[in-house]
Amino acid sequence: MTALAAALYIGPAVALYIGAGVVLLADLVQGRRAATGLLSLVALAVAALWAIVQMGSGAEGPILHGALVADRFSLFFTFLLVATTAAVIVGTSEWASRVEDRGEFYALLLVSVGSMVLLAQSNDLITLFVALETTSLAQFILAGIARNERSSEAGLKYLLTGSIAAAVLLYGFAFLFGMAGTTALPGIAEFVRHAPEGLRLPLIMSFVFVAAGIGFKMAIVPFHGWVPDVYQGAPTPVGSFLSVASKAAGFAVVLRLFYSGLGGAETLITEDWGKLFAVLAVASMLFGNIGALVQTNVKRILGYSSIAQAGNIAVGVAAVAAASTVGPSGVLFFLGTYAATNLGAFIAVNAVSERLGSDDIADYAGLFKRSPMTAVVLSLCLVSLTGLPPTAGFIAKVYIFNGAIQTGQWWLVALVAVAVVNTAISAFYYLRWVRTMILDEPTDDRTIETPGGAQAVLLLASVGVLFFGVWPTPLIEAAQRAAAALLPA
Amino acid sequence: MIPALSVTLAHYLVVSALIFGIGTVIALSKRNAVAVLMGIELMLNAVNLTLLAFSRFSSAFAPGGEPLSGHVFVVFVLTVAAAEAAVALAMAVLVYRQRETVDLDRINLLRG
Numbered sequence: 001m002t003a004l005a006a007a008l009y010i011g012p013a014v015a016l017y018i019g020a021g022v023v024l025l026a027d028l029v030q031g032r033r034a035a036t037g038l039l040s041l042v043a044l045a046v047a048a049l050w051a052i053v054q055m056g057s058g059a060e061g062p063i064l065h066g067a068l069v070a071d072r073f074s075l076f077f078t079f080l081l082v083a084t085t086a087a088v089i090v091g092t093s094e095w096a097s098r099v100e101d102r103g104e105f106y107a108l109l110l111v112s113v114g115s116m117v118l119l120a121q122s123n124d125l126i127t128l129f130v131a132l133e134t135t136s137l138a139q140f141i142l143a144g145i146a147r148n149e150r151s152s153e154a155g156l157k158y159l160l161t162g163s164i165a166a167a168v169l170l171y172g173f174a175f176l177f178g179m180a181g182t183t184a185l186p187g188i189a190e191f192v193r194h195a196p197e198g199l200r201l202p203l204i205m206s207f208v209f210v211a212a213g214i215g216f217k218m219a220i221v222p223f224h225g226w227v228p229d230v231y232q233g234a235p236t237p238v239g240s241f242l243s244v245a246s247k248a249a250g251f252a253v254v255l256r257l258f259y260s261g262l263g264g265a266e267t268l269i270t271e272d273w274g275k276l277f278a279v280l281a282v283a284s285m286l287f288g289n290i291g292a293l294v295q296t297n298v299k300r301i302l303g304y305s306s307i308a309q310a311g312n313i314a315v316g317v318a319a320v321a322a323a324s325t326v327g328p329s330g331v332l333f334f335l336g337t338y339a340a341t342n343l344g345a346f347i348a349v350n351a352v353s354e355r356l357g358s359d360d361i362a363d364y365a366g367l368f369k370r371s372p373m374t375a376v377v378l379s380l381c382l383v384s385l386t387g388l389p390p391t392a393g394f395i396a397k398v399y400i401f402n403g404a405i406q407t408g409q410w411w412l413v414a415l416v417a418v419a420v421v422n423t424a425i426s427a428f429y430y431l432r433w434v435r436t437m438i439l440d441e442p443t444d445d446r447t448i449e450t451p452g453g454a455q456a457v458l459l460l461a462s463v464g465v466l467f468f469g470v471w472p473t474p475l476i477e478a479a480q481r482a483a484a485a486l487l488p489a
Numbered sequence: 490m491i492p493a494l495s496v497t498l499a500h501y502l503v504v505s506a507l508i509f510g511i512g513t514v515i516a517l518s519k520r521n522a523v524a525v526l527m528g529i530e531l532m533l534n535a536v537n538l539t540l541l542a543f544s545r546f547s548s549a550f551a552p553g554g555e556p557l558s559g560h561v562f563v564v565f566v567l568t569v570a571a572a573e574a575a576v577a578l579a580m581a582v583l584v585y586r587q588r589e590t591v592d593l594d595r596i597n598l599l600r601g
Contacts, residue, residue: 126562133569137576144580152583153596159577160525160593164516166573167532170566171509174536178543183558229599 006063009070010121011050012078016114019043020107027103037093040106044086047117051078060485062123066184069123076332076482077120077252084244084339085113091347091457092237095354099235105145109241112138116249120256125173125183128253132169132217135249136162139242143234154233161226162216169213175206185260192267203269210257211276217250220310221283228291231303236353239299240346243306244339251313251335255328259320260486274321277314278415284311285422292429297359298349301429302342305385308426309338312397315412315419319404322412326403328483329476334400336475337392337468341384344461348378351454361433366442374450375437377458382430384465387423392468397423399476501542509535522581522591526574533570537563 007014019040026034055075062069089096089109096102115135122128140162144155177183179202180191195203215223231239258273288308295301313334319327349359351374356363368375384393401419404412450458468475512531519525544559581591588596 126558126565129562130565130569133573137572140576140580144583147583149587150598152580152587153598156522156577156580156584156596157593157599159573159580160516160522160529163526163529163573163577164513164532166569167512167516167529167536170533170536171539173562174539174543177540177559177562178547181547181556183562233599 005059008050008054008057008059009063010068010118011054012047012082013114013117013121015046015050016043016110016117019046020110020114023103023107023110027107032102034103036103036106037089037096040089040110041086043110044082044089044113047114048079048082051075051082066186067124067127068118068121070121071485072482073252073256073485074117074121076478077248078117080248080336080339081113081116081120081245084248084343085109085241087343087347087457087460088237088241090453091343092240092350093453094451095235095237095350099145100147101145105142108138108142108145111135112142112241113245116245116252119249120252122253122256123185125177125185125188128185128257129166129170129173132249132253133166135246136166136217139238139246142238142241143230145238146235150233151235154230158226158230158234161223165213165216165223168209172206172209172211172213175202175209179203179206185256189260192269195268197268200268204272207258207269207273208276211254211273211280214250214253214257215280218247218254218310218314219250219284219307220280220314221287221307222280224284224287224307224310227307228295228300228303231306232297232299232359236299236346236350239302240343240350243302243346244342247306247310247313248335248339251317251331254317255320255331255483255486258317259328270321274318275411277318277321278411281311281314281318281415282418284308284314285419286311289422289425289429292426295429296361298353298361298364298433299359301361301433302345302349305426305430306342308422309342309385311422312400312419313338315404315415316400318415319400319407319412322404322407322409326399326406328486329479330396330400330403332479332482333472333476334396336479337384337396337465337472340461340464340468341381341391341393344377344381344458344465345385347454347457347461348374348381351450351458352378352448355448361436363443364433364437365440367437367448369442370444370446371448371450373455374448374458377462379434379437380462380465382434384469386427386430388427390466390469392465392472395469395472399472498542498546501538501546505535505538505542508532508538520592520594522584522593522596523578525593526577526581530570530574533566537566540566 023036023039060071112135115131119131140159143158144152180188219227288304292301292304316331384391387393387397401416404416512528515528540559544556547556
């Protein structure tokens with residue numbers, strides 16, 4: 001492995017880190033005149049180009065003595081994360097232009113996404129932990145960046161729960177290291193595959209700890225306490241970044257660790273962690289959907305809805321344990337469609353609440369008459385989150401549930417039954433919101449202008465939601481190729 | 490005459506589990522944000538103790554392993570914990586300036 005090849009592999013993350021430094025420098029030298037948003041987009045573009053070159057070269061494999069691994073899986077997440085961040089930056093540029101700490105906002109965003117790219121590449125417990133913490137620390141500060149009382153409260157709460165989760169995760173890592181004698185994921189996988197029956201209990205203990213730590217990132221019950229508070233208190237652009245990117249990174253780690261690292265589908269403990277994720281999925285769906293029913297603040301609704309969606313994705317993780325071949329690609333496909341859908345919803349909410357100065361659902365009454373485009377895109381995204389055709393959310397749910405049923409395991413079939421019931425519950429609050437926007441009479445006739453950047457992102461999101469709803473094949477194939485990279489050759 | 494006591498892996502694991510438990514209870518029960526941070530710090534140090542104990546003793550039951558990576562892991566955990574404490578204390582100071590309290594029960598604007 002030459003240094004040049006290693007540079008090719010870690011290029012995207014390095015480009016993002018350098019971008020963060022340049023943004024900070026520009027902010028320091030030029031102050032508020034600096035085009036920090038544009039610089040961040042350039043850094044993201046460089047990272048994406050680099051990833052394309054890497055994909056084109058077909059180069060894959062472990063680098064830096066196995067600390068990282070570059071494969072289709074990490075590339076899938078690189079593209080997903082970079083696209084998400086670019087959409088957040090473009091869609092909320094008007095908000096950012098009024099933020100005092102604009103340079104810091106963009107720099108932290110880049111550090112966070114750069115670390116997530118490394119996270120998707122991590123192949124060793126140490127790199128995994130450091131990347132996870134770097135992205136978390138940047139997100140804690142982002143949640144508090146508005147420096148008003150609500151924002152700093154969100155930041156502090158997010159930080160305290162996040163730090164506890166990280167410590168719990170580490171305790172699990174310590175025992176994995178202790179038993180396997182190595183921190184490299186392939187070494188741990190090898191160990192788990194041949195682990196004697198006597199180690200079953202310690203193994204279960206350590207993966208419960210690990211699942212608790214990562215469950216925080218994925219926002220699944222019972223590690224969800226921070227979600228509604230942070231979504232409500234943090235600035236909406238930060239919320240949109242957290243809801244998509246942070247969740248994607250969490251599931252990237254879960255797939256890498258449990259599918260690849262904990263020895264794949266046929267080990268002592270596979271069924272145990274499958275059932276663990278099944279229970280967590282049920283709890284997340286029920287809690288998220290029932291919690292969302294009683295909310296009147298739209299950001300809190302989106303917070304609870306993101307908990308419920310994490311439950312849907314966890315169905316795919318549980319299916320992985322039952323040797324489902326579509327489980328992992330289902331998770332990836334769902335994350336891709338969820339990114340387009342949830343970004344659309346969040347950017348629309350951001351654009352509206354900027355003008356209204358309110359997050360109350362009552363103020364969304366008659367939005368269709370005041371801002372037709374925003375209302376239509378938001379409705380489309382909500383329909384997709386419910387999982388109705390012809391949207392991408394429908395295909396994603398069918399794909400992931402179908403994969404779970406095909407395994408023929410009774411507990412997975414029961415899980416899907418619960419998930420379908422939950423889809424019905426979720427339809428209630430998603431569609432109630434749509435009805436409020438389209439059918440109700442507005443309390444105020446003034447039109448709501450949506451800024452250009454937000455319009456572009458909303459348009460892209462709705463195209464994505466409809467395109468993958470009608471013709472999902474390209475994304476499904478990409479997800480399948482990415483998932484195949486996880487299996488030991 | 491007390492027989493010479495030899496300290497084994499189990500001793501370290503029990504002590505670190507106790508410390509981890511104490512840290513968890515503090516982190517979850519204290520209402521003062523700074524006290525919660527102290528609890529988290531205890532949890533992290535319990536992890537460090539576990540890692541070092543495994544690192545020291547693991548050659549006995551995991552031949553061919555890389556016991557040194559446990560030491561390396563601890564160095565990284567220490568670094569990250571320091572960064573985390575810096576951010577956490579800055580955040581606590583920010584909250585205190587706005588409300589004159591770091592009591593988590595009284596920091597409750599966000600609910601519903």
